[in-house]
Amino acid sequence: MKSLNFSVKRPHSNLDLACAVESVVSKLPQTKGMEFGWKVRTMLEKSKFSKPNMTTKELKAVKSLRINKEIRILRVDKGNCTVVLDESKYKDKLNTLLGSGFYETLPKDPIAKVERKVQKLLSKYKTTLPTDLKHKLTSCPSKPPHLHGLPKIHKAGIPLRPIINSIGSPCYTLAGFLHRILSPSAGKSDTVVKNSAYFLQLLKAVYLHSQDTLVSFDVVSLFTIVPVDEILQIIENKLHDDVTLTERSKLQVEAIMDLLEVCLRTTYFQFEDKFFQHNDGMAMGNSLSPIVSNIFTDHFEKIALDSAQYKSSLWLRYMDDTFVA
Known part of the structure; x- marks a missing residue:
């Protein structure tokens, strides 16, 4: 065995x-x-x-599963296991998601338009970007981002988490470049927990009274509800106040924001032979989504806590998961 x-x-x-x-x-x-x-x-x-x-028998079984077009073999959203779904059910779940009102159908593939937009911006700032870096940030020819889903087996009905595979897309390398510039701007809040070990360390210093209540909650679909206009303004303000920015990039704030706006507003993707785009927010799979969402949550959380009528004795957060006492 x-x-x-x-x-x-x-x-x-x-x-x-x-x-x-x-x-x-x-x-x-x-x-x-x-x-x-x-x-x-x-x-x-x-x-x-x-x-x-x-x-040989096992190899034949694996091969038969691989070539079976009526099933879809997927890794789960959370955990270390594999799920086999009927292909028809998999497509039905994604089509239901696409019809939820968060997405709109596009008449055609906008990839050529996006490529031109990225090229135009890179040319605009060519005096600041080294030639080799400009070449590296140019994803041309590129391919459309593709949608797939990961089963949430821990939830009733086994819904799918939508993931956009952006590798090779027009903004893929540019998003990675901007991620390195923005990283130090996220997680600045005193409430942010870096890992579980740090969380346990903080809990050891907490004394609870008998009337205290422990609460944990998270944000539903954080990436897809971040308002793009608002987060662009928040990030621009942060970059203007960042005295270490010149150590990470020679680009001015205006240039960074122009490049960032293209990446955040390019939310289109392909599913089967159709093209869609998010109405707002960011996609799972975009390398900028975690850090941009984190910056927005930092900002929103600070406003909420500073203006709260009642203060909690403990408020800790990891990304969109919050622990309160």
């Missing part, structure tokens, strides 16, 4: 991986490219892979 100790045949060889790495290295500055390539080659040489231990 192998239980969960399966070792399947690896689909790609080290040669395939090396070719993919070379493609990435070619876009990096020469010195960094050589260093990165050397590290990857060293890692591959030291890697040890388990030998395949599946029987």
Whole structure:
């Protein structure tokens, strides 16, 4: 009995991986490219892979599942397990989600328009952006973001969490670049908990009275309800007040905001042969969504706590999960 100790045949060889790495290295500055390539080659040489231990019968079973077009094999939203759904039910769940009022249908793929917009902005700030960085931020030709869903097996009816795969999309590399600039602006609040160990450490210093009540709550679909106009203004104010910004980027605040606005307002995606876009908020899968949502929650929370009539003895938050006493 192998239980969960399966070792399947690896689909790609080290040669395939090396070719993919070379493609990435070619876009990096020469010195960094050589260093990165050397590290990857060293890692591959030291890697040890388990030998395949599946029987012929097991391999046939896996192959039959892989080619079965009537089912969809998915990892779950939370936890370490796999779910098999009927393909028709999977599509019905996503179509129900798309008809919820948070999305609108587009007449065609807007990818060419988005590519031109990104190129125009990068050209506008070409004197500030190094040539190699400008080349790196240019995702052209690109491909549309795609929608897929992860089953929430911990919820009644097993709804799907919508995830937008933005890899290779027009704003993908630009969003990653802006993420590094914005990172220090998030999580500045005294209420923010970095991890569970820090949370437990804080709880040890808390004394509760018999009349105290412990409450925990979270925000429903945080990413999709962040108002884009408001968060852009909040971030702009933060960047103007950030004395360390010049250490992270040579771009002026105006340039950062122009690039950020394109990324946040480009919310379109493809599902099957149709194109949609969010009416507001940000998509799960956009690398900017967690940090931008965190900045907005910091801002909203501060206003709420400062103006609250009744003060809590304890208020701690990790992203959209809050613990109050």
